[in-house]
Amino acid sequence: MSLRGTCREVGDIAIVDFSGKITLGEGSATLRQTVKDLVGQGKKKILLNLEDVDYIDSSGIGELVGAYTHVRSAAGELKLMQLTKRVKDLIQITRLFTVFDVQSDEPAAISAFRPK
């Protein structure tokens, strides 16, 4: 399996710890289905932990964007945390830093969900 996701909760935030590759095919599909399931369960705050995702291609980036818009259309929030350098560089050069809220660690990410 190219991508594994383990779900847990911290308060009302659903955290998915992913490991592997988010690439065209199985990896992208796993990401898509995981977020879709969480939205289906009524989760409004979803945090994707990408610390152990060492590889993502343009299809994977597309799935992240798709996940973001899917959660947003359900009046929820999706954030990313602990990106590896390579994934962070890709998010940077594709200007998706202007779309995603990317946090460096879990405490910061959890704090970012609090209303301002």
Next chain:
Amino acid sequence: MEVTLDTQLESVDLAENIVTRVAEAAGFGEDDLHKLGMAVREGVINAYNYGNCQDKRKKIHLALELEPEMLVVHIVDEGCGFELSEIDDCLAEENLLRTSGRGLFLMRAFMDDLAVRRGPTGGADLVLSKKLPHPVSGNGKSQT
């Protein structure tokens, strides 16, 4: 070196592995290997999805050329071809939330040169070039 790939998802990983092995033998470091692999991956994905429209009857042709100063990779599909000017800017504000359309941009970002030519059967011939870390001199010896 030329390889004919089937139009299937597995060919994406296969092409990436072939090119990174050749590039590693040519002396590219880890960072460049990653960039080369990603660029080839994106090129074959495009050939699979857009060039050959996932038609299993069609093939994807991968060719590698080791020139004195460059590694050149050709990814040729059996589709209808396209012009780079037709491709939307994935960095434009109105396109940021699109779930596709970043492949060519990433190829250009990771390679030193990208060109699109017409392939022998009318499909696209993506030409990806990257400067060798140690150019080869006229007598076949690398220059450091």
